[in-house]
Amino acid sequence: MYKTLVILLFISLCSRLGFGYEKRNLLQKKASKEQVLALVLPDKQWVKYPAYTDRAGWNQLSGKFRATQIKEAEKYLDYEWKVVKATDYLAFEKSGSRTIMEAPFGANSSALSALVLAELCEGQGRFIPQIINGVWVFSEMTSWALSAHLGAYQTSKRALPDYQEHVIDLTAGDIGSLLSWIHYFFKEPFDKVNPVIAKRLKQTLQERVLDTYMQRSDFWWQAFNLKPGGMVNNWNPWCNFNVLTCFLLIEDNPEKLAAGVHRTMASVDEFINYTKTDGACEEGPSYWGHAAGKLYDYLQLLSYATSGRISIFDQPIVKNMGEYIANSYVGDGWVVNFADASAKGGGDAGLIYRYGQAVNSQTMQHFAAYLHQKKSNTVINIGRDLFRALEELRYNAALAKTSPALPAYTTVWYPETEFCYMKNKAGFFFAGKGGFNAESHNHNDVGTFSLYLNKVPVFIDAGVGTYTRQTFSSERYTIWTMQSNYHNLPMINGTPQAFGPDYRSRSVAFDPRKQIFALDIAGSYPESAAVKRWQRSYTLTPNEGLTIQDDFELKKAKTPNQINFLVWQQPDISSSGIIRLAAGDKKVSLTYDPKQFKAQTEAIALDDKRLSQVWGDKIYRLSLIATKTTKKGQYLFKISEAH
Template sequence: MKNLISYILVFIISFSALGSGKTDNSLDLLCKNFSQADLKNSLLNNAEWVPYPSYSDREGWKKLTEPVFSNIIEKGEQALTYQWQVVKATDYLAYERDGSRGIMEKPMNKNATALSNLFFAELAEGKGRFLDQIINGVWYFTEMSTWSLSAHVPAYQPSKRTLAQAGVHVVDLMAGDMGSLLSWIYYFLKEDMDKVNPEISSRLKSNLYSRIVEPYMNRNDMWWQALELKENKMVNNWNPWCNFNVLTCLLLIEDNENLKIEGIYKTMRSVDKFINYVKIDGACEEGPSYWGHAAGKLYDYLELLSLSTGNKVNLFDQKVIKDMGEYISQSYIGGDSWVVNFADASAKGGGDPLLIYRYGESVGSLEMKQFAKYLLENRPNKISITRDAFRSLEDLRTVESIQNETAKLPNNPNKWYPETEFLYIRNKDLFFAAKGGFNNESHNHNDIGTFVLYKDKQPMFIDAGVGTYNKKTFSKERYDIWTMQSSNHNLPQINGYEQPFGAKYKSKNASFDGKTNEFKLDIAGAYPEEANINSWVRKYKINSNELIITDEFDISNPNKENIIHFLLASEPKIEDGIVVLNNGNSSLKFDPKLFEATQETIEQDDPKLSNVWGPRIYRLSLKAKKVNSKGSYKFIIN
């Protein structure tokens, strides 16, 4: 039980509650622009707003699924003999006992994927061939004690244990996803399931209500709702993601119109908290890997709200919504789908092209639409049918309209996010990104002042990202993980100290001069008081083919040598005052009178990291030869 307590802080202490971002309650874009009466007057019934053919409309489904019909049927046929996997009690207990998440998540995900494949195959073919196995899947899920993941269950149960308690349901990401998928199954296939036995759809609807709608309506204490948000608390991608799933259930299964209006308006109040929290510059502090479930899920939520109200409740004319969308195109570097990956984000990605296109279409962003077409042209699979039924259905609606778009990447020379303190600079050869901020951002790394640098769209100076989630990733032991530590970023270790975790550890006076391409900030506040740092001003200046880094510092009574760390994608070769990089194509120059240079190899035995970087990456460390209270360092990368 003692170990459990540290693990169940997963999204409560580390990321899901604590934070120091902006929560500007003056925005409240949804509730200040639209009253509950406005919602009631504009809400359409399902038959009016659902933009897809009815199940019986065979011509409609033939046309909609034509681009991927054979693939949908193939996956459905494979699932006809699927053996539904039992998620055992001991699978849930494993998280409590040793912190294992995957042991229960893998069979749960396989079952969800099988059900989704069967559902879309039946929609596409319409002959009832997949119906019995869909019923088996529906029956299986309604017999489960919980749809939530073992890592998320304890926080909201009186027992604080990982086994589900009778009558207590938690709306987490997985439960929400299942609620959304099963609501669409109920909507499209209710009549045909009733022909087999009315108990099937009745039982399904009852479970959707008790597992999703009821807990959402009766509770305000699920952290992601942010309805009891205290000052300086965090709101992240869970908010729009979960609210989108709840909205789907409400729209498709709630018969009581007053309760439906009340529930939808509650989601609007909740989603307002996410929009309020996100910096007004639109940057996603969680990184591109999470954009699809942060701004991307906000888009899904707003699109569903717009569809269901005949476009009456709509925020797509708001600049902050557009800026949140264009973050994904601005963060793209190129090459092998490299992206700027601060925090837990992976350095490879790019995003879902059809989602990005729809988002761009709604907010009037040519940049997003052209970027989406660029991504799509480089994808072998144009449409991915997943358990996210709404996105899959929307992809089917979108794939034809994107064909006439021009493929193009953004070409603006720089992008400065002044509130989030992210800076991107691109020229013909280089892509540079750096950050300020504070050390309690969502999916935080202790990384204030770090940078990444790519030459010819290939990585040189990197941020490793995050490995496979485990019991430490979202616990009080998070910063025992090497990828989270400032000494494994492109940052100084000052007077023997690394950056610690906490909202009070932040940058100061971050600024960008677009005329000189210089970014500077004081990172002294990112280090603990006992480091005795009065100031440490780091400057980055990009010229046509070089990056100049200068560090000017003032430390009271230092007793340890400073060490400047650099994380590298390829093996360096250290010479006298020069570090040869990228097989001789680049170099880092330093003053050999000031520093002793060493390197170490960091083996990548975690597949989530090795799939990005290969079997190893490297850390270059420049250790000062003297302990000085004041001084300056200069590094030239060319």
């Protein structure tokens, strides 16, 4: 994709919807509500998995996973189901902690998922009593939504569930989907114990998911009331996939089923409309599985339910969205991690393979096989997503037979999202971005870059720490990881970049032949920075390293400029004009004009587990402080392997 482009100049516009939003409505063009009524297969004929009583079918489907899934669930045979207390919910208001409520909730859902898959594999009824206990626990809960999400949709604006208002968020949808599958597979064995169990479960799903989805249009992720400049992110396909699952498995009335399915189609269309044609995930690889990955799940489920008659897998944007995850892989588990994404990952091999098959992407299928070969366990850790677990069982044999390979490219350019990836023969991998400072999971990072040598991070993006109340509040940009002065960017007149849709790149240009990525980042700084132009260009030379050139003009020169770099290893600044950094068993040098700058370093202690499990106990900020205060000038930095 975009490998053979000549120089492409892309001028950013100020309106978010004007910039990326395109009213494609691909799903609604495929079928009206009346057509959906005729196309959805009746009586759940679309389900691809054996009935619970089909032991031969389950023995074949579970294959090598059977024994380990059963063993995994045996530890829950005596599981004590946890109560999520009122004070656990209220802790979010008191301390900002999400985990106090989420920990017991997550423990219960993990136990129930494991028990369900094990019972399907074994089929002896051994796990049924505990499955019933789990179903009862969740049926008795006032809400399945998280404390962090309740305030936005309850009249009270509080974090304690209100029994008068049902809320569908990510986890409420996940639990609804899981419980819908449980009802489908185990209604008969439940009825043998007591018919009230399945009846209560179905009634609960009807009220909390089906009726709520049809009656409410104010959930932001539905995007039914999308305003110009409004955001549609991973919540949309994620929640809609869960709602679609519930409708297909629970709703018996054909007219109501068709109405519900078509309503999800209209909602998911808004996610596709919002996504740029190049398919890049502005939230980063960590969120791909919840964004494009969940879109795939949704589209696959819709295709199953209509025997392939409602499908848009042939649309280029859907393929582009899929291949982004393969292109963003650096190697050895490292990925390009703009925004809140982690630098570690790679993705779910099974999901990537299935997506790749659906859109006929050899790149995705071979990349999935590459990830798969590194896995040695035979346990499917399903979380709350039984659909993905079932699909994993169906596709695993085909994935295992696929030859592994990493994407082969020299450059990849996402012209609308303004992501640029470049590789050279010296082993460097460069990733840079333009964009704007109101993207989903945004960091103020227009113009930043990451650089790797032989798959080892050198110049980095820290990512994000553990989510708290502060993370998604008006205090977000008081957190250092969100600020441009802790990215590989300049502080201009002592001022970092600002948050908002108007703070964006200008005059973005990419030349794949010369491997040059350039943009003016002045528009991402507030008026107080007094910057007229700050043209930054990145050039990756074929056999050497990276050259960074800053060409700037200020309206006023108030304080010396500060060029910041975030690096993994401690910089050696003992030599004037050259900085040395470790990169695995290699060394990297950054050269600069010692007449222009004085170097200093700052160790950043990482006491947050989400950060330290990626980078260790500290990372470093390297700052080059200008020796002169000037309104106009040029800076030049060269990064290469040190010999």
